[in-house]
Amino acid sequence: MTETPDSPVPILFCITELDPGGAELALVQLVTRLDRERWEPFVITLGKETELVDGLQSADIPVTCLNATSSRQFSIYPRLVKEFRRINPAILQTYLFHANILGRMAARSARIKHVVSGIRVAERRGKWYHRVERWTDRWVSKHVCVSRAVRDFTIQMTRIPAEKMVVIPNGVDVIRFANASPIIRKSLPDCDDDTLIALFVGRLDQQKGIFDLLTVAENLREQIPHLKWMIAGEGPLKIEMEARIEKMNLRGCVHLLGRRSDIAELMKTADLFVFPSRWEGMPNVILEAMAARLPIISYDVEGIDELLTDHQSGLVIPNGNIPEISKAIATLAQNPKLRTSYAEKAFQKVSSQFRWEQTVSQYQQLYERLISTSS
Secondary structure (H helix, E strand, C coil): CCCCCCCCCECCCCCCCCCHHHHHHHHHHHHHHHHCCCCCEEECCCCCCCCCHHHHHHHHCCECCCCCCCHHHHHHHHHHHHHHHHHHCCEEEEEEEEHHHHHHHHHHCCCEEEEEEEECCCCCCHHHHHHHHHHHHHHHHHHCCHHHHHHHHHHHHHHCCCEEEECCCCCEHHHHHCCCCCCCCCCCCCCCCCCCCEEEECCCCHCHHHHHHHHHEEEEEECCCCCCEEECCCCHHHHHHHHHHHCCCCCCCEEECCCCCCCCHHHHHHEEEECCCCCCCCHHHHHHHHHCCCCEEEECCHHHHHCCCCCEEEEEEEECCHHHHHHHHHHHHHCCHHHHHHHHHHHHHHHHCCCCHHHHHHHHHHHHHHHHHHC
């Protein structure tokens, strides 16, 4: 089938779920910023309807929710094939592991010619992930990796040919985060104008190293008594986090804020952003903190070296080194000028290299190259 620039090309995005996490928000940014004169986007989520669906539909993007539970996602395969055939897209773009795998299989049954798979993390939970990726790679046109580190990791673990890999980094809405207004500090628990606020934003999950935050908070409690920890996010380890906070006598020092809709404002309020994640791809929250001019301390995980330069635009600590990350936080806590210097250099990089406009342009160029092979 040959498409012309005058007629929008149907393109389908399939994602495991649309809970407001990093990958899900990235999909919304990409889909809503596509050139609608060239592309006609559709979205399918394997999961249930969420608030992100409303945002997509308000942008006149049709969304289908298949309402699969996490334990029964493969049961919706026949419905997925049916939806693929109904939409009949020129390109299928998938996001997240289950949608990647199911999407490839369904695309084969629906005879969709071009499948683009999104690989967003250097997955370390089990080797079976990599075996399935390798086995189903035959049905993929291109894999989009969010960082060079994810590309290299995936090639090493799956032996997928390097020529099938494309690196397109995440983007960030620089203006939104740069221009956000701080919230009133006293509105946060146990905070006043003299409080030093360390912020973490992310899923309460083993991957994110959240228990390290509690150990660091315990290490620094006496050294920096005015340092308070704000942890924004939900996840499977929330109950255990609450229990550990109680057991470690950290109430009044560490606060779980739950899911927040004012992340940009929180970042403009905080003094430090601490990121102890154990494996990543290219963390959206790091891009957001950079855009908010919030100084960052992070473990050296995938994608970080493409964003931050140690001792220039942030402090990058060997993965899992709790004494070193504690020391780094203490250093920045006591040096506001250094915090400002790091934050400004990080902002200059993110504002010049990681805007959503640049990311979307790279995706559209990839889609155009694939379409041209059908002509």
